[in-house]
Amino acid sequence: MPGIENIKHAKSPDTRGCILLVDDEPNILASLLRELRGAHQHILSATDGVNAINMMANNKVDLIVCDANMPGMSGADLLAVVQQRWPDTVRILLTGYPEHSNTIRAINEGRIYRYLTKPWNSDQLRITVNQGLALQHAQSERRRLEQINRQQYQELQELNNTLEARVVERTVELERANGELEQAHQSLQKSYVTATQVFSSLINLRLPPEKQSNAKVSSLVSAFCDKVALSEKHRQDLAIASALYNIGKLTWDDVLIAGSPDRMERNDRERYRTYPVVGESLLMSLEPANDAATIIRHHQERWDGAGFPDGLSGEAIPYGARVLKIATDYVELQMGMLLSRKLGHEEAIEAVRKYSGRLYDPALCEPYIEVMAMIESTQTSDDTVLVLDTARLEPGMVLVKDLHALSGMLLISAGKPLTERLINKLVVFEQNEDATYQLFVRVSEIED
Incomplete structure (x- = not known):
């Protein structure tokens, strides 16, 4: 005043x-x-x-x-x-x-x-x-x-006369600003998650096609988050961690990347056990990815304490790491990345059930198994989902599953509405790659 x-x-x-x-x-x-x-x-x-x-x-x-x-x-x-x-x-x-x-x-x-x-x-x-x-x-x-006091008194009187209206007006402004900031923050976080998915597709360029697990792990973790209604913060951290959990393997040579742990020599096995720590160190400089980096570090810990890199056990293991552990093992068992042979869907589920309380948090296993069964059933019998080539796509359809190029690079993320321009770009990309893409789209979205 x-x-x-x-x-x-x-x-x-x-x-x-x-x-x-x-x-x-x-x-x-x-x-x-x-x-x-x-x-x-x-x-x-x-x-x-x-x-x-x-x-x-x-x-x-x-x-x-x-x-x-x-x-x-x-x-x-x-x-x-x-x-x-x-x-x-x-x-x-x-x-x-x-x-x-x-x-x-x-x-x-x-x-x-x-x-x-x-x-x-x-x-x-x-x-x-x-x-x-x-x-x-x-x-x-x-x-x-006295003059100052009179002036202050007059100003206070004027302020009191308009204070209530100004408070209401300011409150509305603050609420609107907070809403815009929250919306911008959420948009930024989603953009950041999308960027990590794109980066994950670049990681796949180093991995053999049959061992490009990131997309499947991400889909499974996302479905689990829906199942147990995790908070948005947990979902975003897990989305980043599941997309980049094997980033530490980029320092390996091609022979080590293609191998499975059960057939590795001692020196290679020791190096294999360091990839979660390397992954964490690569992400710690990115502040939005700090919590995801912690999840990556501990996603190979075991419930019984026999895991790596720190030998944590039980609830001392970060919750997100326990969630990611089950998803990565389930997917990598089916892709032959943990054992010398590939397990089928039922065998992988049985392995999760068998090692509940030893490798995995027992409280997470049954919800995960339900999600795994649901995904398998949806992929085989969901009549609301169509699998179409690019010639049959129409604007307005919405992608159900991430679409990857033959190289493993992410082309379109799940949930993206298809436009005429996007469909035309896919056709051109197909011609350049000499490939044919199959896209999963939901029937209900087509009807809408």
């Missing part, structure tokens, strides 16, 4: 003050100047009332000391003018006749602060002047603060 700023930044008044000495006798003026000059640097002098009034008009005078008996305009007359035109100026009368009628008039009409008799006492003169200046400054400061 302006008033508050005035108080905070206002300069303190000049306590030295400005003094005007008026006397028609030069020797008296000289004596007064000698008495007061040491303590007061700004001192004016005049030898008559007319000159004194001119000086008052051109200078801010805090205190005037005036001789009572001067030719022309008497001291009483001068102080009466000063009282009318400059009432804030402290007025002191200097007289040799305290009972003189001029002194009485000065008291009555000039409303003087004090009068001193000639010859004066030096200490009394200085004390009286100093007290007069202190009074003048105190009164000036009081008026200044």
Whole structure:
């Protein structure tokens, strides 16, 4: 508020003050100047009332000391003018006749602060002047603060009159801004997850086609998140972790990447056990991926504590890592990435059930098995899903499963509505790759 700023930044008044000495006798003026000059640097002098009034008009005078008996305009007359035109100026009368009628008039009409008799006492003169200046400054400061107080009071009144409306208006603005920020944050997070999926498809370029597991792991984890209604934060962290869980394998040579752990030599097996730590270190510099990096580090821990890299057990293993562990094992068992032979769907489910409480969190196994069975059933019998080539696609269809190129690169993520422009680009891409794509789209979306 302006008033508050005035108080905070206002300069303190000049306590030295400005003094005007008026006397028609030069020797008296000289004596007064000698008495007061040491303590007061700004001192004016005049030898008559007319000159004194001119000086008052051109200078801010805090205190005037005036001789009572001067030719022309008497001291009483001068102080009466000063009282009318400059009432804030402290007025002191200097007289040799305290009972003189001029002194009485000065008291009555000039409303003087004090009068001193000639010859004066030096200490009394200085004390009286100093007290007069202190009074003048105190009164000036009081008026200044009163003015600020009145201004503040008026501003507070105006503020109170509009405060409720302004609070409501500001609340609406804040709610709208918070909504926009939340929406922007969610959009950014989704974009970040999508970017990791694209990056995951680049990882697949190093992996043999039969061992490109990221997309299947991501789909299974996403279905599990739906099943148990995980929070959006958990879903996003798991989406990033499932897309990039094997990023640490990029440092391997092609022979090691293509091998399965049960047939690795000791040195290769030791290197295999480091890939979760390498994956974590590659992602820790990306702040939005920090929690996902922790999940990746611990996704090979076992419920019984015999896993790696840190030998954590039970609930000491981060929840997201326990979720990812089941999904990666289930998918990699079917792709021949853990054992030298590939397991079928039922065998992989049976392995999850068998090792519940040893490798896996037992509380997660049954919900996961239900999700696995549901996905298998949907892929084989869901009549709401069509598998179409690009020639039969129509704008408005919505993709049910991620579409990957032959190289493993992600082309379109699940949930993406198909447009005519996007379909034409797929046709061109097919021709360039000399490939034929099969897309999973939902019937209900087509009808809509």
